[in-house]
Amino acid sequence: MRALSLIGALSVALFLARPAIAAPFAFITNQLADTVSVIDTATRQVVKTLAVPGKPAGVAVAPDGRVYISAPEARRIVVLDVAALSPCCSFPTSDGALGITVTTDGRFLYVADWYADTVTEYATDTLTKTREIHVGRSPSGLVVSPDDRWLYVANREDDSISKIDRTLWRVAATVKVGGHPFGIALNRLGDRLYTANVTSDDVSVVATRAMQEIRRTAVKSMPYALTLAQHDSRLLVTNQGDDTVSVIETDTGRVLRHIEIGEKPEGIDTAADDRHVYVANWFDNTVSILDAKALRVVATLSTGDGSRAFGRFIAPDPPRSR
Secondary structure, eight states, X not given: OHHHHHHHHHHXXXXXXXXXXXXXXXXXXXXXTTEEEEEETTTTEEEEEEEOOSOOOEEEEOTTSOEEEEEGGGTEEEEEETTTTEEEEEEEOOTTXXXXXXXXXXXXXXXXXXXXXXXXXEETTTTEEEEEEEOXXXXXXXXXXXXXXXXXXXXXXGTEEEEEETTTTEEEEEEEOSSSEEEEEEOTTSSEEEEXXXXXXXXXXXXXXXXXXXXXXXXXXXXXXXXXXTTTTEEEEEETTTTEEEEEETTTTEXXXXXXXXXSEEXXXXXXXXXXXXXXXXXXXXXXXXXXXXXXXXXXXXXXXXXXXXXXXXXOOSSOOO
């Protein structure tokens, strides 16, 4: 990581001042290989593999195209320069840093500390820590509301979701969900939050205004992460223990299909077309591409050892179309 720090000292100012360059890339952390695979979603090809030491795990692609990678073993967040497709710089965090997310305006990055039971805020213009808050035990998945007012965090060991008021910087509410929530997703209106509950093998639906669980849907073994597609009409959930992705109709909570996929699927995200969904398969060292409309696998790409990609790893490009 010393090399990354030296690069950061020389180039961070230029990087932060330069306009972001949009590109249809997916960034897949390969935790056991200490690399990040860059996939061009237009051609469905791995176009580059970046060395990122420190067991890279979490990913957050900001709306301005900047990419943040949590590297817990190195106790750092690595920033990728999308224009050059290379690491630009890095800044210190902790060995418990896993889940990360950014605000919709790209101004702030949030990092969940698995060991300290905290969420830390960093200003992306300076890459410095601005404030910290205590939440439940073992925070993991994070997501910010569309208006940037609220920050939601899954507290795995507390079986709960916390809602943080970003203006007042306090926990406004906490709701119990299924067993060991990990990945979370929020719809575009910001009124429905979905959680993948690892040990109860189900998905919770939370009404965010009242912070009440309103539905729970059984899926397959060890659901890990989830994403929405097709104008939020379908929720896709990776099942680690079953090598499948469950597709849920969000209006009814009905499971439409369990799609067989690679071994131990983990991270999942939806491409800008709102139809094709990318899934990182930890044991297969691959990424599967699903058609969320046709409900089938359309391609499989080789990536790296221990493909994880926890978080939003594809650059957003709204509005999406069918």
